[in-house]
Amino acid sequence: xxVDEAHHLYRDSSTRATIEQFVVQGRxxxxxxxxxxxxxxxxxxxxxxxxxxxxxxxxxCSKRVVSRAMAFQVGEGKLLTKCHHESTGx
Numbered sequence: 001x002x003v004d005e006a007h008h009l010y011r012d013s014s015t016r017a018t019i020e021q022f023v024v025q026g027r028x029x030x031x032x033x034x035x036x037x038x039x040x041x042x043x044x045x046x047x048x049x050x051x052x053x054x055x056x057x058x059x060x061c062s063k064r065v066v067s068r069a070m071a072f073q074v075g076e077g078k079l080l081t082k083c084h085h086e087s088t089g090x
Contacts, residue, residue, distance in 0.1 A: 001019070001022060001023075001028040001029065001030045001031070002030075002031045002033065003019055003030060003031070003032045003033065004033045005033070005034070006032035006033055006034040006046070007034040007035065007038050007042070007044055010032070010044050010045060010046055011042055016045065020047070023047075030047075032046065032050065035072065035073075036074055036075070037072050037073055037074045038072075054077070056077065056080055056082075062087045062088060063086070063087065063088050066082065
């Protein structure tokens with residue numbers, strides 16, 4: 001199960017419980033997608049057994065999208081994000 005915008009869903013106890021019931025019942029594994037820049041202000045109770053992975057490359061987008069996304073990134077690696085191809089985009 002892929003949970004996009006996990007920082008919104010795991011902040012709310014009822015949606016978090018709904019997601020976790022599938023994992024507890026053994027019906028699904030989970031992958032939580034979140035952006036650190038959107039969750040640093042909150043103490044979000046993510047599951048303790050999760051492995052944190054940092055994505056550094058945006059695929060199937062343009063240089064323009066990558067450059068605009070940098071405004072929302074935090075940390076030392078924010079300028080390392082790159083586009084998979086050389087398209088400037090619209």
